Amino acid sequence: SSADSLVSRFCPEKTDLKDYALPNASWCPDMLNLYQEFLEKTKTDGWVKLPSFKSNRDHIQGLKLPFGLAVASDKSDWRIFTRCIQEEGQGYEYVIFFHPSKKKSICLFQPGPYLEGPPGFAHGGSLAALMDETFSKTAYLAGEGLFTVSLNIRFKNLIPVGSVAILNVDVEKIEDQKLYMSCIAQSRDQQTVYAKSSGVFLQLQLEEESSQ
Amino acid sequence: MIRRSFLGAVRLGQHRVLPGVPQVLPRLSPTSAFGSSADSLVSRFCPEKTDLKDYALPNASWCPDMLNLYQEFLEKTKTDGWVKLPSFKSNRDHIQGLKLPFGLAVASDKSDWRIFTRCIQEEGQGYEYVIFFHPSKKKSICLFQPGPYLEGPPGFAHGGSLAALMDETFSKTAYLAGEGLFTVSLNIRFKNLIPVGSVAILNVDVEKIEDQKLYMSCIAQSRDQQTVYAKSSGKEVLSLNPLPPSPSRQTERRTLMMLAQAGTSFLEWDWHL
Numbered sequence: 001s002s003a004d005s006l007v008s009r010f011c012p013e014k015t016d017l018k019d020y021a022l023p024n025a026s027w028c029p030d031m032l033n034l035y036q037e038f039l040e041k042t043k044t045d046g047w048v049k050l051p052s053f054k055s056n057r058d059h060i061q062g063l064k065l066p067f068g069l070a071v072a073s074d075k076s077d078w079r080i081f082t083r084c085i086q087e088e089g090q091g092y093e094y095v096i097f098f099h100p101s102k103k104k105s106i107c108l109f110q111p112g113p114y115l116e117g118p119p120g121f122a123h124g125g126s127l128a129a130l131m132d133e134t135f136s137k138t139a140y141l142a143g144e145g146l147f148t149v150s151l152n153i154r155f156k157n158l159i160p161v162g163s164v165a166i167l168n169v170d171v172e173k174i175e176d177q178k179l180y181m182s183c184i185a186q187s188r189d190q191q192t193v194y195a196k197s198s199g200v201f202l203q204l205q206l207e208e209e210s211s212q
Numbered sequence: 213m214i215r216r217s218f219l220g221a222v223r224l225g226q227h228r229v230l231p232g233v234p235q236v237l238p239r240l241s242p243t244s245a246f247g248s249s250a251d252s253l254v255s256r257f258c259p260e261k262t263d264l265k266d267y268a269l270p271n272a273s274w275c276p277d278m279l280n281l282y283q284e285f286l287e288k289t290k291t292d293g294w295v296k297l298p299s300f301k302s303n304r305d306h307i308q309g310l311k312l313p314f315g316l317a318v319a320s321d322k323s324d325w326r327i328f329t330r331c332i333q334e335e336g337q338g339y340e341y342v343i344f345f346h347p348s349k350k351k352s353i354c355l356f357q358p359g360p361y362l363e364g365p366p367g368f369a370h371g372g373s374l375a376a377l378m379d380e381t382f383s384k385t386a387y388l389a390g391e392g393l394f395t396v397s398l399n400i401r402f403k404n405l406i407p408v409g410s411v412a413i414l415n416v417d418v419e420k421i422e423d424q425k426l427y428m429s430c431i432a433q434s435r436d437q438q439t440v441y442a443k444s445s446g447k448e449v450l451s452l453n454p455l456p457p458s459p460s461r462q463t464e465r466r467t468l469m470m471l472a473q474a475g476t477s478f479l480e481w482d483w484h485l
Binding site for chain 1 (some may be wrong): 303304307311312314316318322325327328330331337338360361362363364365366367368369370371372373375376377378379382383393394395396397398399400402403405407433448471
């Protein structure tokens with residue numbers, strides 16, 4: 001699957017599904033401004049705003065995990081981890097912009113009070129999880145990366161709850177069926193680096209769900 | 213508030229102190245008089261009486277494996293020196309009477325704060341976990357049952373959800389084993405996916421304590437140990453050791469300013485594992 005077909009399958013033009021990667025009343029001014037800035041780039045510079053549905057299953061409709069990993073389930077309320085908290089502004093507020101030819105992503109992240117670690121600041125693990133998720137979507141669209149092989153994060157500063165962190169993700173190389181990516185999370189003015197990380201993902205194709 | 217270089221400031225605060233500056237290494241509680249032995253840290257962390265709800269207790273969503281393992285370790289708390297850690301909805305409840313050093317403490321008018329790993333309140337939907345800690349062995353065991361709100365690949369826990377719980381288990385272990393306070397690095401190698409609703413056991417060890425840092429390792433595996441889910445290592449949490457009586461406000465402010473200025477050189481440091 002070429003990058004373009006992966007992206008177009010991932011970003012359906014018409015859907016009834018709610019897209020959570022859209023501004024809401026909880027977004028602080030920095031978050032709104034940055035969002036507008038990148039929305040402009042989707043019109044002129046080749047960037048794509050990724051939709052974000054409540055469940056990862058909604059992102060891979062018609063496809064399933066390979067190797068018989070797919071499990072049948074009678075449950076109905078599945079949520080992708082980074083959308084586990086539904087109340088606006090309380091958990092993860094984030095949006096990912098992806099550039100297919102540059103193989104880069106930008107994630108705007110505003111952590112809410114349910115993501116706390118040290119009082120007033122986001123839990124290191126909440127940033128780790130969003131870095132993993134941003135790596136995951138980037139790896140998938142850049143080269144059908146599917147599973148995290150490794151994640152290595154160096155933390156530098158705490159992110160205050162309610163402020164914005166920008167995650168810059170690059171695909172460094174694709175080799176031996178693995179995608180190697182790097183990420184820097186920093187403040188809007190780039191004066192504060194929150195963390196740096198690298199992630200390796202395994203390339204695997206999703207299978208088409210059989211009609212049976 | 214010094215935001216730019218708190219890590220640099222603490223790092224500089226170790227024995228290579230600027231001339232003329234008193235050696236100030238604020239601890240979590242500058243005015244507290246109690247010692248910081250493992251026992252006192254644990255007993256302060258595990259209040260005998262509290263109105264706070266402890267989320268690290270069995271509930272209807274726990275699968276049989278989770279319940280059995282819990283009973284197994286509960287037995288060990290009676291005979292083998294293990295301690296079951298309470299888990300409150302907010303980290304603030306865990307450090308009542310204490311605050312972050314370096315003026316990092318922020319006043320807030322909000323009231324509903326949650327520690328990330330307790331962000332989902334509905335039983336069985338998010339994180340179900342309990343941590344047992346052994347003070348003298350400096351080990352922890354975390355029993356983890358991920359719910360459907362933690363999904364990544366359909367039917368399996370998101371890698372990031374395990375990363376966050378590893379970070380949290382490291383965090384509590386580092387604090388009780390040596391007053392470790394902030395995560396410096398986290399390095400995880402994933403091996404297998406954890407099915408939603410099953411149990412993973414996280415075994416955490418403190419490998420060494422050196423240069424104001426705690427080095428820990430973790431293996432997450434299935435109950436029968438046949439499946440390794442992930443290994444993580446080299447995670448270092450800065451330790452802020454206790455000091456003699458805290459300095460006057462003025463000295464503290466002057467010290468913090470000098471540390472902040474010098475700390476700019478640490479911004480570009482890469483913390484190598």
